[in-house]
Amino acid sequence: MKVLIAGGRGRVGSKVADLLESRGVEVVSGGLDDGVDYLEGTGVPEALEGVDTIINVLNTRSFDKDAAVAFFEGTTRTLSAEGARAGVQHHILLSIVGVGQGDASDIGYYLGKVAQEKALAEGPLPYTIVRSTQFHAYIPVLADQHMLDGKVRAPRELIQPVELGELVSLLAEVAITRAPLGELEFAGPERFFMDDLLRGTLAASGDAREVVTVKSFGAVDVMVPRGEYQMGHELYPIRGIPLAD
Secondary structure (H helix, E strand, C coil): CEEEEECCCCHHHHHHHHHHHHCCCEEEEECHHHCCECCCCECHHHHCCCCCEEEECCCCCCCCHHHHHHHHHHHHHHHHHHHHHHCCCEEEEEEECCCCCCCCCCCHHHHHHHHHHHHHHHCCCCEEEEEECCEHHHHHHHHHHCEECCEEEEECCEECCECHHHHHHHHHHHHHHCCCCEEEEEECCCCEEHHHHHHHHHHHCCCCCCEEEECCCCCCCCCCCCCCCEECCCCCCCCCCCCCC
């Protein structure tokens, strides 16, 4: 079996690569550092030679709508088209729980992920979309993103973080089993309100920033699974934070 990991040197992709290689899978890392540019099409056919499965964990730091949509849609269409020409049998995409809901946030990054999922579904390859909630280690970054006027302004919205290592294992398992699953969602075993989670996380690290609870302008459950989902087992490492009822 040979797998191309698009974004294979990133935080998620590198861990998936290590796990697959430990199980005897041949892995190709495909990203800009490897001379592969999915927007320009440079190096893509060469990276896909002999590949059975694509794991797409490409990412952008842009939250601008036009830039995010162009990146996620363009790279996915290139991977799908070139993958079909190369005889790829399975395209696995990492996405985010809730981004495709009608009442989800309209920030540019999420709209880019929506466009990416649509491009994959319209493409020629059998696929699996793995939608995950936020990683445990990402929660302090959420606090930084919600800073305004020296305070963390957190909405009273539900959040169900998951351990990154468990997501890595899931992505590897989906690749190894080879059977396209369509769509599946993955979340951790505990559900919190975001303001409580950020407040408890900052306090545990000695961060004195004040967390202010603000009104949610959308549905409070948009970023947690609403239907069937696969649940991780690892609890959030900081204990004592109240769970959402």
